[in-house]
Amino acid sequence: MHRYRYAALLAVLLIFALVVSACAPAAVAPSAPAADSAATQAPAAEAPAAEAPVGVTELRITWYDDGNEGAVLRDLLDRFEANNPDIKVVIDTVDYASGIQQTLPIQLEAGEGSDMARVTQLGIMSKYMLDLRPYLSDPAYWEENFGPFLKWMQATPDGDAIPGFMTQLTVTGPFINRTLFEQAGVPVPSDSSDQVTWQEWAAAARQVADATGTFAMVMDRSGHRLAGPAISMGAKYFDADGNVALVGDQGFKDMAQLMVDWHADGTMYPDTWIGSAGSYVAGNVPFVNAQIVFYMSGSWQVGQFNANIGDAFDWEAVPNPCGPGGCTGMPGGAALVALNTSKNPEAVARVMEYLTQEDVMEEFYARTLFIPGHLGLAAKGVEFQAELPQTLKSLNVFAAEVGKLAPLAYDLQAYKYNTILFNANRDRLTQVFTGELTLDEAIQRMQEDIEAGIAAQQ
Amino acid sequence: MSVQSRQTPTLPPQRITIGERIGRLFYQIYAGVMGLLGWLAEPIQRLVGVKHMAYFFVLPNLLVFGIFVLFPMLLNIYYSFTGGSALFPQDRPFVGLQNYQRIFDCGNLLDPATCREDRFWRGFFNTAFYVVFQVGGMVLLSMLTAVVLNRSLLGRGFFRSIFFYPVLLSPVVVALIWKWLLQRDGLINAWLVSMGMERILFFLNANWAVFWVIFISIWAQMGFYTLILLAGLQSIPKDMYEAADMDGASRWQSFRGITLPLLMPTLLVVLVLSVIRAVQVFDQVWVLTGGGPGTATVYVVQYIYETAFANQTRQYGLASAASVILGMILLVLTLFQLRVGRKSDIA
Structure with a gap:
């Protein structure tokens, strides 16, 4: 009888250990200190993503879609990841009203937000934004091409933070x-x-x-x-x-x-x-x-x-x-901004610098049919990838x-x-x-x- | 016959069924767990004495209750005395009764338009209306259904399942099903149009919207209460009805004199459960009408949710004060039910 008793005891302990290990955070790899934390902080509607390998920093973007922009962004980020194998970017696509307007601010207030997010209410969200200026290789490029819109993202009237860029002007x-x-x-x-x-x-x-x-x-x-x-x-x-x-x-x-x-x-x-x-x-x-x-x-x-x-x-x-x-x-418009809940500001800045390169932005705007929020491109003009005359006419009207x-x-x-x-x-x-x-x-x-x-x- | 020739008969080999094996396995696990608990409990019993061991056994439940119910409740009460939009309590300024004063700042409490926080009071009166008609309608229909299902009718089991089926559905699923039926281009309007009739815009007319919100919630929850009442009906001894029958009592007299009094404790349970649930109405209506048209189907819980989370200003203090008021109303209703229940037991 004692034999069974000890066997059952072991079984119970084993189940307990499994439950405890399932609840615990994933092991922290020394070279990627925040990869796991990003995973545990992911919002409920996160995209299915494989665990980032050791040595790879995983970044998450809380995103919403009006059209095909999520797919275009994924395509661009795939190219970035191919050239930067130490960074993996996961896009969590959520509903605009419930995900971006309602849930995201509460997550950020609780310090549980993602690394980046696509937001529209720039003024009220500015207190959650991360100033990338110290991490950018060329802040002057940002000021030159996004200057007027950066004013919408300041927490104080005299602020000069560079939290992100406009994915579109509307x-x-x-x-x-x-x-x-x-x-x-x-x-x-x-x-x-x-x-x-x-x-x-x-x-x-x-x-x-x-x-x-x-x-x-x-x-x-x-x-x-x-x-x-x-x-x-x-x-x-x-x-x-x-x-x-x-x-x-x-x-x-x-x-x-x-x-x-x-x-x-x-x-x-x-x-x-x-x-x-x-x-x-x-x-x-x-x-x-x-x-x-x-x-x-x-x-x-x-x-x-x-x-x-x-x-x-x-x-x-x-x-x-x-x-x-x-x-x-x-x-108006939507901006992709860095968030102050990110544990990887350097990696976020690298992603942002890649996405704001003129050729990358041109492709993004051309494929999404968004009015450019990049002054250089706005001046130069973007050749939109649309064949329908009503689409091109509408873009010109706007x-x-x-x-x-x-x-x-x-x-x-x-x-x-x-x-x-x-x-x-x-x-x-x-x-x-x-x-x-x-x-x-x-x-x-x-x-x-x-x-x-x-x-x-x- | 010599003694040596008498041999003990050999028993046939014992055959153990799969059921017995599983039973034994479960017993062994059970014995192991109990052994483990005993191993833990014995030193504690030696330490605190047999008298106090009861506390040890209720401790796990108390912990769960304390962490997930009592602590958030106390925190909510604290939040109701704070202001600002910060999330964490330590960052929130203490404002005393300001949030309560704001809610009760009314020219006339019966007219929401005269109140500073008019949306709370619109939600409050909408909720009161909903509770009266939803609970009244549901208890009545559940009672009728239970009485019918208690009789020996053909396909009784089938009907019991049918009435219970909506209870299994999530409130969001229930709301979506009915939304597809009732919306502008829904099935009901498609049928009306095919019959040459005008569309009825159920969700744009306040009276229709309120009617459907109440009707759908009765449809979705009635099966649960019918089941409880059915159990109550089946516990009434049959011989009482036979005796009444022999005395020449009519069916209505039997119902009034036997069924109703004996069912009263069950009916009170149904009443209190349905009232509590009705006061908490939110998810189903949120999906079905979003609170519209206007504020016709905005209830108190939706007001609390919107004030705290959906509204960009995130007035957690005001929302907490509203939820404390809601909690107090529920407490009064529950105490009233307990009092009535006790009186009915004594009688």
């Missing part, structure tokens, strides 16, 4: 389904005029929608997307002291009122704004399905429309509609829109707390659409939400 602006215009026999307003107002576009889109059984307009459920039209309608957003002041901002109220009216009379596709609460929703799906005449979004959609719509119908970008305040969209952006649009984009502002605009305005608040009440609530949000940040 401009918000509308797309139209020209095929629907042709089917309805309605002329496209921008074909005959350089300056078409928002009201004129809405009227034309309504005519097309009535004739074709579609919806006239949709806008991404985003305060950022609303900002360009609002500035065009004369919104000021800030008071003389530089503080957000929405109450009494007639231009903002006018644009908000247009949105309310368009939702009330069925001009706007209601599912995107009304059918949700508390998060960003893109309006691209009904547009791709040819259910929408006019879609207010931005340049980042070109790549995926090129792939998903192709020539199924004639789609194209058109210049931003106008109002008393101008005809502007909003600048490139032209960059030069027409209002100074206030740049100020708003550089404002550190713009995310708080945009979210308050989005959620409170939706409550007006559903009748929960009046427009005046909603604007008052937006102001209070923004002030409370900024106070919490400080």
Whole structure:
């Protein structure tokens, strides 16, 4: 009996040892001190990746995709890894709203983030960014080619950190389904005029929608997307002291009122704004399905429309509609930045230096159909790898829109707390659409939400 | 017959079945584990005495409860008295009752529009409405289903499985299935259009959205409570019904006089479990409607989640205060149930 007792004891000890060893961190190789830590810190949605061999530093990028950019990046990184066998880069592709906007900041706050990430809310994320300046061989190259955009990534107004580079510059602006215009026999307003107002576009889109059984307009459920039209309608957003002041901002109220009216009379596709609460929703799906005449979004959609719509119908970008305040969209973009949770800043800097080489960037922009965030390439021009005329035309339209952006649009984009502002605009305005608040009440609530949000940040 | 000629009969060789072998193996493992525990427990018993050994046995469970329930709960209470957006408690400034004051800063507590933190109160009233109708509807339907399934009907086992099946599904799967059915281009609208009728935009109309949120949660959870009530019904002695039958009692009288009183303890358990679950409603609705249209299906837990995590300002203190308030409401409801349960036991 004792024999069995000892055998069972050994079995229990063995199971216990296995459980303990499974929970323990992987062994640390002296030559690669952080390879294992990166693996244990990986977010839940990580890509399947083999364990990095001893002596190889594993870096992780938290990434999201609008189109094919993840695949292009992987291709470029494969070439980098072939020439740099001591570094392995894993791309963890996550959902933009839940992965980048919601989960990543919490991971970073807890010190559990990845080495690099593709982010859009540069101001509010700047406190988690790593300054690569001490690790770069040629910081002047970065200042020369990314200088204006580096300002968006500073944690303090006078900062000179180099945390990363823009994977794309974006401009918000509308797309139209020209095929629907042709089917309805309605002329496209921008074909005959350089300056078409928002009201004129809405009227034309309504005519097309009535004739074709579609919806006239949709806008991404985003305060950022609303900002360009609002500035065009004369919104000021800030008071003389530089503080957000929405109450009494007639231009903002006018644009908000247009949105309310368009939702009330069925001009706007209601599912995107009304059918949700508390998060960003893109309006691209009904547009791709040819259910929408006019879609207010931005340049980042070109790549995926090129792939998903192709020539199924004639789609194209058109210049931003106008109002008393101008005809502007909003600048923006996504940046690949180094994060201060990285244990391998030197390796991160090597990857970043490779990716920002002019020829590498040119290939990236050409294949992803993104507007270059590299000043040298922007000046030289990129030969985009697209054959569809609507794709090339749309890229040209957005490139032209960059030069027409209002100074206030740049100020708003550089404002550190713009995310708080945009979210308050989005959620409170939706409550007006559903009748929960009046427009005046909603604007008052937006102001209070923004002030409370900024106070919490400080 | 001589004594020597009498031989002991030889027994046939013992045949051990696979079941017995497995049983023995398990016994041996069990004996080994118990031996190991005994080896650990004996010196402890010598040290603390037999009287205090109970603490040793509840220690593992206490540790798990302490680390994963009690400590986070206390930490949450502490967070509710702090401000700022820092994650770690040591980095958060103490603000006293500020977060609670902000939540209760209302012109009229019954009108969310007059409250500073109006979204909390919208969530609160939405939750109250949901609890009343979801729990009421579910208990009633579970009761009816259990009474029907308790009778000898054809295919009783099949029906029991059918009613229980949705319980096995994850809330996210349940929400996705119904979303595909109910959305603008979903199956139900496709059918309506094919019949020449207008689409119904279930998720863009507040009344429809609330109705479907309640209906779907009843559909998904009803089987669980039906099973509990069915067990309660089966524990009622049959002879009581026979006696009532002999006395000429109608079915309704039997139900009111026998079934309901004897089922009351089970019914109370069902009630408290379903109320607690209803107050915590979140995941299914988050996937189904996202809280929309507007804030029609935003419930308190969604408010807490958005305030703490989805909202870029990450107001952990405010979210913690809201969750403490929610916890207090649950505590009051549970104590009330216990009190009612005790009274019913005495009666």
